[in-house]
Amino acid sequence: MAILPIVQFPNPVLAMKCQPVSEVNDTIRRLAADMGETMYKAPGVGLAAPQVGEPIRMVVIDVSEEKNNLLTLINPVITEYDDEKETGEEGCLSLPGIWEKVTRSTAITVQYTDLDGQPQEIHAEGLLAICIQHELDHLDGTVFIDHLSRLKYDRACAKLKKRRQQEKRDKND
Ligand code: K1U
Ligand code: ZN
Numbered sequence: 100m101a102i103l104p105i106v107q108f109p110n111p112v113l114a115m116k117c118q119p120v121s122e123v124n125d126t127i128r129r130l131a132a133d134m135g136e137t138m139y140k141a142p143g144v145g146l147a148a149p150q151v152g153e154p155i156r157m158v159v160i161d162v163s164e165e166k167n168n169l170l171t172l173i174n175p176v177i178t179e180y181d182d183e184k185e186t187g188e189e190g191c192l193s194l195p196g197i198w199e200k201v202t203r204s205t206a207i208t209v210q211y212t213d214l215d216g217q218p219q220e221i222h223a224e225g226l227l228a229i230c231i232q233h234e235l236d237h238l239d240g241t242v243f244i245d246h247l248s249r250l251k252y253d254r255a256c257a258k259l260k261k262r263r264q265q266e267k268r269d270k271n272d
Contacts, residue, residue: 100129100136103151108194108259114240117147117154120173123216127157131171131214134159139166143192145230147237150193158234162226172211175235178220181206189233189243196262197255201246203232 106112120127130153138146138159145160160170186202206224209231213219223231233243244255 101133102140103133103137105137105141105146105192106150106152108191108242108244110193112149112152112154113193113237113242115149115154116240117149117156117238119156120212123173123212123214127173128214131157131159131173135161135169135171138192141192144226145234146192147234149237149240156238158231158238160227160230160234162230171214172209172231172234173213175209175211175231175238177207177209177232177235179208180204185229187229189229191233191243194242194244194255194259197244197259199244199247199251199255201233201243203229207231209235 130148130151134146134148134151134157137151138144138161144162145158148155148157156174158172158175160172161168181204183205184202185205186200188198189201190198205228206222207228208220208222210218210220236243236245244252247255
């Protein structure tokens with residue numbers, strides 16, 4: 100397995116509509132394993148394929164405290180959204196240091212293909228539901244700050260720019 104570099108916003112791959120996975124083969128299984136390892140190392144609770152430069156419809160998620168419940172969703176589709184919404188802080192490994200409030204459905208139903216190529220369906224609530232919605236947004240070229248007002252979006256971009264400039268200075272010290 101390998102730790103993959105995480106693509107940083109505003110890399111164009113993060114704005115792409117990703118392509119469906121046509122066949123679940125060993126290449127896909129290896130990429131899923133590498134994405135899992137990359138997510139745990141980061142650390143994060145989810146990672147979408149475009150975040151490692153692969154514009155395909157696959158995400159990995161683990162919201163368990165023990166970090167022993169890796170979920171791989173291939174070609175996922177949200178088939179039901181609960182009417183109830185909640186607003187919570189989100190972050191993203193492609194926009195490190197930025198945390199902003201986003202409103203999403205509290206519960207969803209998702210259909211997907213698993214690593215054996217079998218169709219599956221899950222009902223998700225709480226952090227898992229939020230994380231799935233965040234990761235599936237990535238597959239359609241949406242990052243969480245796209246849900247903010249123009250003013251908050253611009254402030255988040257400015258904060259990111261400032262943080263990167265500081266990191267550059269720290270590196271040269
Ligand atoms: O998409 C990503 O970059 C992963 C992102 C997922 C996410 C976080 C919060 C709400 C919705 C979706 C992250 O994992 S950000 C990092 C993070 O949440 C975390 C970091 C350290 C420990 C535990 C979680
Ligand atoms: Zn993200």
